[in-house]
Amino acid sequence: MSAPAPDTWILARLRLRDDALGSGLLWVGFAVFVFALTIGVAQFRTIEVSGWEVGSQLPRWFVAGMGVYLATVYLPLYIAHGYTRRESARQLALSGAATIPLLAGLMTLGYAIERAIYTAAGWPQQLQQAHLFDQPTQYPLVYLEFLLLFTVWGVAGAFVGAAIYRHPGNGLFAIPIGLAMLGLAETALSPGAFEFLAGLVGPIGAPAGGSVVVSTAIALGCASVALPATWLVIRDLPMRNQEQ
Amino acid sequence: MTGRLELQDLTVRYGDTVAVDRVTATLEGGRIHGLLGRNGSGKTSLLSAVAAFRRPDGGQVLLDGEPVFENPAAVRRMCLIRGAGDTVVHDWPGDRVRHALDLAARLRPHWDRDHADRLVERFALRRTARLSELSRGQRSALGVVLGLASRAPVTILDESYIGLDAPSRYAFYDELLADHSAHPRTILLATHLIEEVAALFETVTIIDRGRLLLQGSADDLRARGAAVTGPAEAVADLTDGMRVLASKQLGPTRSDTVFGELTTEQITRARRAGLQLDPVPLQDLFVHLTDPATATEQPVSEGSLR
């Protein structure tokens, strides 16, 4: 009885197939919805701001949910199917690392499509909040911001999900920790969103028109603290017993 | 590649509760083993540690001499099915039987697709059935299919087949035996319903309140119990000093269930005293051994079989 040749990256490929394809399809639906809504609103009032910017609040929650899902559903599923926590976590992180740039790209593409629609309709693509970018046409910066946002949200979701899976009671304390981390990263990337936090971050030299490098460093710093923290939670993760 | 499991001082705790308490036992490769214990005796916790579903809080589990926890080579060779198999846990409405089978086919290195197809048919599972809508019997059947078709060198079923109805259970026993003789491997069945499956086991391991009560050949165990019936005094005289698991008295007649082999001398003495000696079914032995009212704290070595 010899095992067939091992398929080393099977877990990552399974997730990529489902998650990348799934989130791509979801994005199409999302984009259609946002643009249809914008055009709908235009029937009643003048469009003065970017609808995509408003809509882009939503996908970060989706990415956080994906993090929760990977940690609480797929990690145990793969452990139950004969993979170690290390193997599963590594491959799930890899699939996340491939899905997030893709999603960031699609979100950036959204601004470009909006640009085309707004130009044709003669609407101003006005931003309401502070970003790493001043204009939605600064695509590399737009892409960088989404990339960092999704990374932080995804890792935060995985961290909170894993903590609650592992400790259904005490794990709830991971929620404020995750939120604090998100607050810090969001402030670093978009200080206007959390005025009170902006005050805290401001002194250590965060943006408000400030340096992209510092913002990036803060966001990456958050992710690189949360990622090992998540690993600490899952490295010994006991599978939950089932109620029979 | 034998699939020999060694449990060394295995301990599992939940907070202050000790679910598995320093269990040391060996399960030889290529055999069908029974793990018996009452509900809540620690069977599931023990199996979780065996299959590396959780890190032992003390001691370790070795598969062919290698620690199993976080060992890719070891966990790939093991398949623990709890209930309907862990695929069913998230129950998304879109998840169907065929998805559970496909996933196992991709992830289990020894998966036998043809065998899975046959079993699905035998247990009358619908591939398009939603996992969230399976009945208890169907969930059990899915667990059995996932376990048997995994062809994992160490296949562990934690009461998965208990939800099956009688004809399906017999189908399961038949499939298990046929499969085991065609593809010998280590099979461990955990159960608290003994009567029906006892004949399938080569060895029996009984745990009670997290402790190993005894382990040994199922047939040896069958020879170890006896019911001694007759005049109260004569019975008491004969069973004095033996491990009496249960004692019933009706008028002047007393019946003692003893654990341990009767010596030839005792048998002769019993005959002469007009005492009746009867064998005791495995299930009764199990019931008596794990009865909190009579079970005393016995050192493991005393109760265990060679």
Added chain:
Amino acid sequence: MFDDRRPIYRQIAERIRAEVLSGSLGEDEQVMSTTQYATHFRINPATAAKAFAELVDEGVLYKRRGVGMFVAPGARETLRAHRRARFVAEVLDPMIDEADAIGLDPAHLVERIHERMGDPADPRAAAGSVAGSVADGREEAR
């Protein structure tokens, strides 16, 4: 089927012995394989193998490599002799003790045996084998 009160391998061995004794398994006839036995009666294959090993030791079965298990020539006679020995020890002796205890006349007993087992006029036909084996049996009996 087998009950769960005695070692199953002994029950299997007993069953095969009974089949050989009754002649339903003839000499040099192949018996079911361990696997067939296990699946047919839903028992552990190792348990069936243990029963077969015991019967091989007793000379009831013999193994042909790669083919299977067969009933040994002379197995039936071996078993009959063994049974006769056991019969005396386990059935006849206690019966005689009992008869003695309740005051039955031995002559009446012998008469009854002749009546049931054969023609008293030809004592060799009926009593010969019993008488002969009574002597052997007493030694063989455990």
